[in-house]
Amino acid sequence: MNGLKLQSLNDMHKLKRMLANLEDHNSLVMALSQANIPWLCQLLKTALHNGASIRTIVCMIEDALERGYWPRGHTAEATDLTLLIYWLGGRSLLFALSRQLALPSLRTLRSKMSFVKITLTIGCISIDTIKKNIRDTIAGPHLEAGLMVFHGVSLLINEMALEEAAVYLLMANGVGGLCWTHSHLIDPTLYNYQSAINIVTSLKAGKVHLGKEVTVIGAHIFGEDRLYPILTAPTCKFEDTTDMEFVFNTAISGWQAAGGEEDIGPLWSFATDGDATHRKAGHRVFLKNQLPITSLLHSTLSNLPGMNLYTGDGEVTLDFDYKHIIKCFSTCVRGTKGMSLNHGQCISTFMLECYLPLLDNLDQDVAQRLLYPNDPQDVPHAIKLLSVIIAITKVNPVLPPFTSLGCTPDVNVVADFEALQVLGFTLESLLEPFINIKLSLSQQVVHLSCFAHLLYTFYRDQCHHFMPNQLYYNSQTMVKNAIFSIAKQQKLDPSSRFSLLDVGDDALELTFALLQMSGGHNNAFNY
Numbered sequence: 001m002n003g004l005k006l007q008s009l010n011d012m013h014k015l016k017r018m019l020a021n022l023e024d025h026n027s028l029v030m031a032l033s034q035a036n037i038p039w040l041c042q043l044l045k046t047a048l049h050n051g052a053s054i055r056t057i058v059c060m061i062e063d064a065l066e067r068g069y070w071p072r073g074h075t076a077e078a079t080d081l082t083l084l085i086y087w088l089g090g091r092s093l094l095f096a097l098s099r100q101l102a103l104p105s106l107r108t109l110r111s112k113m114s115f116v117k118i119t120l121t122i123g124c125i126s127i128d129t130i131k132k133n134i135r136d137t138i139a140g141p142h143l144e145a146g147l148m149v150f151h152g153v154s155l156l157i158n159e160m161a162l163e164e165a166a167v168y169l170l171m172a173n174g175v176g177g178l179c180w181t182h183s184h185l186i187d188p189t190l191y192n193y194q195s196a197i198n199i200v201t202s203l204k205a206g207k208v209h210l211g212k213e214v215t216v217i218g219a220h221i222f223g224e225d226r227l228y229p230i231l232t233a234p235t236c237k238f239e240d241t242t243d244m245e246f247v248f249n250t251a252i253s254g255w256q257a258a259g260g261e262e263d264i265g266p267l268w269s270f271a272t273d274g275d276a277t278h279r280k281a282g283h284r285v286f287l288k289n290q291l292p293i294t295s296l297l298h299s300t301l302s303n304l305p306g307m308n309l310y311t312g313d314g315e316v317t318l319d320f321d322y323k324h325i326i327k328c329f330s331t332c333v334r335g336t337k338g339m340s341l342n343h344g345q346c347i348s349t350f351m352l353e354c355y356l357p358l359l360d361n362l363d364q365d366v367a368q369r370l371l372y373p374n375d376p377q378d379v380p381h382a383i384k385l386l387s388v389i390i391a392i393t394k395v396n397p398v399l400p401p402f403t404s405l406g407c408t409p410d411v412n413v414v415a416d417f418e419a420l421q422v423l424g425f426t427l428e429s430l431l432e433p434f435i436n437i438k439l440s441l442s443q444q445v446v447h448l449s450c451f452a453h454l455l456y457t458f459y460r461d462q463c464h465h466f467m468p469n470q471l472y473y474n475s476q477t478m479v480k481n482a483i484f485s486i487a488k489q490q491k492l493d494p495s496s497r498f499s500l501l502d503v504g505d506d507a508l509e510l511t512f513a514l515l516q517m518s519g520g521h522n523n524a525f526n527y
Contacts, residue, residue, distance in 0.1 A: 024054040082109050090517045120527065121233040122174045123183045125247060130217075130254030133230040138219060138264055151222035151496060152268035152488055153260065154319065155230075155251055156508040157278065159213040160515070162234055163526045166199070166210060175199055177527040179236035180215075181243055182208045209236035214527065217251050220507040221265060222489070223497065227507040230254070234527055244281030252316065268488055269481050270312075271319040271505045274328075274474045279320075286312035296491045301483070306453065308480055315488075319481035320474040321504035322434055323379050328471045329427065330382035333389065334371055340465040341458050345419035355392050355416070362388065383435065386427045393417070393424030426454045430475075433500055444500055445486065452479040478503075 047057045082103045086094045091106055098105055104112070118133045166177045174188045175196075186202045189195065202208045211234020218227040231251060239247075248270060255267050270286065272278040291298055291309040301307050311317050332339050338348030349371050356367040370385045395417070429451035433444035455475055458466045482503055489498045515525065 021054065024058065027054075027058050078103055079109065079112055087514055088517065118229050118232065120169060120172075120176055121180060121231065122169060122172050122176050122188050123178075123180065125180050125231065125233050125250055127250055127254045127257060130230050130251060131258040134219070134228075134255060134258035134260055134264075137230070138228045138260070151224075151265055152485065152492065153255075153265045154220045154222065154269045154271050154485075154503070155217055155255070155267065156220055156227070156271045156505040157215065157217045157247070157251075158273055158505055158508050158512070159215050159235065160512050160525070162211050162214040164210040164212060165526060166203070167527050177211055177234055179209045179211045179238075180233040181236065181239055209238075211235055211527065212237055214525070215247070216508065216512075217247075218508050218511065219255070219260075219264075220271075220502070222268075222485075222502045223499075225507070227511045229511075232527075239277060241277060241280045241284070244277050245285055248281060248285045252313070256314070266488075266492070267314060267316055268485055269317045269319040269503070271321060271481075271503065273505060274320045274324045274470070276470070279470065279473065282318040286316060286318040288312060291315065297484070297487050300487050300490070304483070306456065307483065308476070311484075315484075317481045317484045318477055319503055320478045321506070321509075322478055322500075323504065323506075323509075325471070325475050325478055326386065326430065326434075327377060327379060327382045328468075328474070329430065330385050331376060332467055332471065333385070333423075337465075339423065339467060340462045341422055342415070342419040344462070344465075345415055347416075347419055347423055351416060351420075352389070355420070356388060358395065359388065359392055383431065386431060389420070390424040390428045390431070393421040422454075422458075426451060426458070429454065441486070441498060441500075445483065448479045448482060452476055 043060060044057065047060055052060070082094065082098070085097055085103070086106065086109065094103070094106055097103055118137060119129050121129055162177070164177075166175050168174075168190070169176045173190055175190065176188070178186075178188055178199075186199055186208050187195065188199065199208075203210065213235050215231070215233045215235050216229060217231040218229045220227055231254075233247075252267065252270070255261070260267065270282065272282065287308075287310040289311055291301065291311060295315065297315065298309075301309060333347065333352070334349050336348070338346045338351070340346045352371060353367060356362060356370070357364045370381070370388060373381050373385075375381070429447045432439060433447045439447070452475070455467075455472060459472050482500060485503060486498060489496060
């Protein structure tokens with residue numbers, strides 16, 4: 001009897017434990033079906049790996065619902081999502097979403113991924129700094145990955161706003177943020193307390209200046225989306241043409257000395273945004289040697305009528321960004337002087353105000369907004385204005401409402417439309433290669449060639465009354481570099497793809513935009 005009673009008690013305890021376990025499992029199933037917990041799978045993997053019981057797992061889920069437990073050991077998908085958030089919205093958005101979605105922090109992201117770290121320029125621009133950046137950011141990673149490059153390289157230069165402040169750089173034990181053109185007058189290295197006093201005294205006396213902008217030179221490999229910075233140097237905006245020549249020559253020499261020609265790819269062009277100082281210096285550096293007859297490009301380019309065959313050392317050509325050229329054409333059309341062509345017929349804002357509202361789906365208000373934009377640097381707005389001008393040229397001027405006295409064509413209207421049609425065809429030849437994705441590379445080249453020859457014709461006829469001298473120079477240089485780049489790619493690897501979107505400084509502009517977002521949309525950065 002005692003034995004049966006003991007067995008009965010044991011069975012009762014087993015049933016209670018089984019019912020308790022069943023209740024815990026039911027609680028876990030209900031929690032999994034009703035609770036929305038970030039990274040639930042990661043939480044379960046961590047708990048099972050540690051040998052946690054069902055009740056412990058349920059308690060962990062309850063803590064996670066109350067934001068009392070944050071799982072660690074993030075997956076590769078979480079890291080990729082964190083990187084995407086950081087690039088699109090910057091550190092502020094990443095901080096907010098990491099707290100809400102249990103994503104890795106920026107510190108964790110930097111420990112798991114390799115960010116590009118470049119050597120900042122302290123003092124004068126040196127070839128050693130450029131060589132080190134090329135080897136650390138481009139040559140080393142490419143060689144380790146075993147990449148075989150069959151594309152050329154373009155160096156891009158532009159300026160970005162910089163906070164006027166001196167900063168201490170630990171790695172160099174020096175003061176950064178001083179303009180490179182005057183920093184040779186003072187030693188920026190901090191040897192002792194007196195070194196800091198000397199720098200402060202020089203700043204107060206105006207001997208050296210704090211950089212207002214930072215000059216950035218990046219290497220863009222054709223066919224790749226990313227940019228590899230090779231130089232950052234603060235500038236006080238007092239550089240002259242000689243200083244910019246020094247920058248161009250130093251960057252090119254640094255590329256050649258670092259072995260970029262053999263390890264990464266040949267240097268093809270040097271792209272800028274059309275700044276006056278860049279243009280004058282580039283003219284001296286990149287138009288001093290005529291293409292020799294022994295060059296591989298001579299047999300192709302020498303047969304192109306009107307092609308300028310002058311290049312810099314190593315057949316490097318100058319390039320100007322096509323977006324800036326489009327914006328300049330939009331500014332010329334909207335300018336007070338307008339653009340004169342067809343025996344002096346002037347296309348101005350007044351003429352466009354009369355004719356643009358005659359298009360379908362384009363009323364007076366829309367025309368006013370196109371002709372008087374809030375932001376003259378808005379590239380999509382400029383493209384839309386030029387596209388509307390091209391569309392108005394398709395209208396027949398001998399039909400109402402362009403006729404007077406019944407059906408007699410108005411002579412003034414016909415003359416205006418003849419000038420508009422010529423200008424519209426020129427603008428269409430400029431826009432189509434960059435906005436029409438259906439064109440082949442050959443068709444794009446035909447449009448660019450037509451654009452260059454039309455510019456020459458009208459500029460020869462009207463000179464600066466048609467367009468500013470600088471815009472004509474920039475436009476012809478842009479077309480020339482595109483033709484040279486295509487010919488170089490044909491000789492380097494005819495089977496590889498080539499896109500006109502690789503020319504210009506798009507990669508550098510995109511890098512600037514990402515930096516501004518990563519810095520909380522600040523217009524000026526600390527060096």
